[in-house]
Amino acid sequence: MNHYDAIIIGAGNGGLSAAARLATKGKNVLVLEKHNIPGGCGTSFRRGQFEFEVALHQLSSMGSPEKPGELRKLFREYGIEDKIEWIPIKSLYQVNLPSGRNQSIPANREEAEKVLCEQFPKEKNNILKYFKTVYDFHNQTNAFMAMQAKSTSEPSEIKKLIVKSVFAKKFPVLAKYAMASTQEVLDEFFEDKELQLCLSAYWCFMGMPPERFPFSILARCTAIYIDDHPYYVRGGSQVISQALADVVRENGGTVVYNCGAKEIIIKNNKACGVIDDNNNEYSCDDIISGISPIDTYFKLIKKEEVPKDARKYLSAYTVGISALICYMGLDCTPEEIGYTDSFNLTYDNLDCNEVFQKAYTIMPETDPIINTCYTVDDPKVSPEGTSVISAGTLKFGKPWMELSPEEYHKTKYEAGNMIIDRLEKMYPGLRSHIEELEVATPLTYMRYLHHPEGSIYGFEQDIKSTVFFFPREDQVENLTFANGWVNICGFGPNYMYGSQVADRILNREIK
Numbered sequence: 412m413n414h415y416d417a418i419i420i421g422a423g424n425g426g427l428s429a430a431a432r433l434a435t436k437g438k439n440v441l442v443l444e445k446h447n448i449p450g451g452c453g454t455s456f457r458r459g460q461f462e463f464e465v466a467l468h469q470l471s472s473m474g475s476p477e478k479p480g481e482l483r484k485l486f487r488e489y490g491i492e493d494k495i496e497w498i499p500i501k502s503l504y505q506v507n508l509p510s511g512r513n514q515s516i517p518a519n520r521e522e523a524e525k526v527l528c529e530q531f532p533k534e535k536n537n538i539l540k541y542f543k544t545v546y547d548f549h550n551q552t553n554a555f556m557a558m559q560a561k562s563t564s565e566p567s568e569i570k571k572l573i574v575k576s577v578f579a580k581k582f583p584v585l586a587k588y589a590m591a592s593t594q595e596v597l598d599e600f601f602e603d604k605e606l607q608l609c610l611s612a613y614w615c616f617m618g619m620p621p622e623r624f625p626f627s628i629l630a631r632c633t634a635i636y637i638d639d640h641p642y643y644v645r646g647g648s649q650v651i652s653q654a655l656a657d658v659v660r661e662n663g664g665t666v667v668y669n670c671g672a673k674e675i676i677i678k679n680n681k682a683c684g685v686i687d688d689n690n691n692e693y694s695c696d697d698i699i700s701g702i703s704p705i706d707t708y709f710k711l712i713k714k715e716e717v718p719k720d721a722r723k724y725l726s727a728y729t730v731g732i733s734a735l736i737c738y739m740g741l742d743c744t745p746e747e748i749g750y751t752d753s754f755n756l757t758y759d760n761l762d763c764n765e766v767f768q769k770a771y772t773i774m775p776e777t778d779p780i781i782n783t784c785y786t787v788d789d790p791k792v793s794p795e796g797t798s799v800i801s802a803g804t805l806k807f808g809k810p811w812m813e814l815s816p817e818e819y820h821k822t823k824y825e826a827g828n829m830i831i832d833r834l835e836k837m838y839p840g841l842r843s844h845i846e847e848l849e850v851a852t853p854l855t856y857m858r859y860l861h862h863p864e865g866s867i868y869g870f871e872q873d874i875k876s877t878v879f880f881f882p883r884e885d886q887v888e889n890l891t892f893a894n895g896w897v898n899i900c901g902f903g904p905n906y907m908y909g910s911q912v913a914d915r916i917l918n919r920e921i922k
């Protein structure tokens with residue numbers, strides 16, 4: 412039986428990054444991946460002359476080569492920064508409001524403040540106060556995390572008490588808003604509902620409406636995307652996935668495709684090996700799961716070995732949202748149909764919280780449309796004179812799972828058609844320019860990612876599931892997780908989290 416220092420289940424962003432980190436530190440790792448390519452969500456597919464990005468709209472934490480963000484620093488350590496062409500995206504996003512007003516938000520704090528103050532002059536002072544609060548929150552969170560990282564040992568009870576009493580004085584903005592929802596903060600600062608929608612667009616990256624979307628995540632996303640700029644990647648996110656898989660291999664690791672993990676072997680509540688889909692059995696010191704805790708505990712571990720508390724503990728978490736997306740290749744340039752910004756969020760209703768209830772239904776009649784035209788910032792993403800667009804809505808998987816196969820086929824194209832009809836109003840002529848179209852539903856994401864209910868963001872990322880409360884991972888010794896189910900979802904967060912998980916394993920050995 413082959414022995415590995417660590418076996419990584421799933422070659423998604425978190426799993427690949429953890430494997431790359433361990434391999435570059437000399438560990439002998441095995442990555443098992445069910446699909447025939449690496450990446451999980453970080454992938455693309457081809458139809459006709461178009462290569463469609465599946466998931467990445469904006470990469471966070473990159474910064475510039477001169478002022479690198481956390482993610483660029485990590486890719487530098489892995490040796491892949493210079494192997495990939497990074498493309499800065501000019502604006503944060505454009506919000507298309509129900510009144511017909513369109514507001515683009517620049518990826519620069521002063522410019523964003525200026526544009527918003529000009530457009531919403533009555534709210535000028537509140538806009539400036541709001542941005543100050545966002546940045547104070549972000550800076551205090553960084554300072555708090557740096558302080559936490561410095562403390563090496565478990566805090567004593569006395570130390571915990573001291574920290575508690577000075578925390579609010581030292582980090583007042585963090586203390587005030589740490590548990591606030593986005594809606595609560597927006598209501599505190601602004602009366603104008605259109606302005607609220609212009610500032611809260613990143614709720615769609617976590618799939619939670621503003622009343623359930625933690626302000627902590629919105630503030631961090633806003634500050635990080637402004638400071639480090641949003642980026643895209645020449646060739647799409649598959650290029651990063653492949654580069655990370657190459658790092659694993661070049662450093663002596665093994666990556667196996669078309670072969671998932673079938674069983675985790677547990678002895679005395681310690682994970683000690685894996686059986687793959689081809690019935691090969693491996694022993695190992697550590698297992699890092701890149702898939703959901705639900706599947707890890709209840710599909711991969713024998714019933715009698717599942718830790719007693721796992722079911723009860725995980726029952727507090729709800730499987731998150733999936734998506735319904737049209738991937739479109741157009742035979743025209745973005746300008747011809749009116750695209751000026753890469754990332755667009757279109758609302759038919761000012762009450763984003765009320766309209767979110769439609770995410771539990773099948774048809775996308777009024778759901779906000781998330782709409783990215785990759786060609787705006789990367790004209791080389793498709794052949795000259797053409798454009799690539801992904802446009803869709805967030806939808807929960809359950810209603811889709813209840814359709815019969817016949818109903819599914821019909822419904823999928825009806826739903827896709829509805830999205831295109833709605834986009835036509837915003838971008839007249841779009842339909843007549845479609846050369847290739849593929850519609851993905853929650854069942855598509857379920858099929859390719861194997862996640863419960865086709866969830867694309869792991870568990871619901873609401874207030875109770877903020878970083879402070881993510882599922883505990885110590886149910887089984889030597890089994891840990893590196894993915895969007897136990898961390899903030901997204902590309903940047905999971906590449907970084909994967910490396911932290913690997914570091915925890917490496918540091919544990921040093922002690």
Ligand SMILES: Cc1cc2nc3c(=O)[nH]c(=O)nc-3n(C[C@H](O)[C@H](O)[C@H](O)COP(=O)(O)OP(=O)(O)OC[C@H]3O[C@@H](n4cnc5c(N)ncnc54)[C@H](O)[C@@H]3O)c2cc1C
Nearest residue numbers: 421423424425445451452466468671672894895900901902
């Ligand atoms: C349509 C869409 C749009 C998105 N938009 C954005 C965005 O703009 N910005 C952003 O930051 N994030 C976005 N995300 C979310 C982001 O892609 C994810 O949060 C992140 O990629 C999740 O990474 P992960 O490590 O959890 O792995 P996943 O991507 O979830 O990959 C898990 C991997 O495990 C494999 N697997 C499953 N079961 C097994 C098994 N038993 N054995 C072996 N392998 C197995 C799967 O095949 C898969 O490759 C989007 C996601 C989707 C789908």
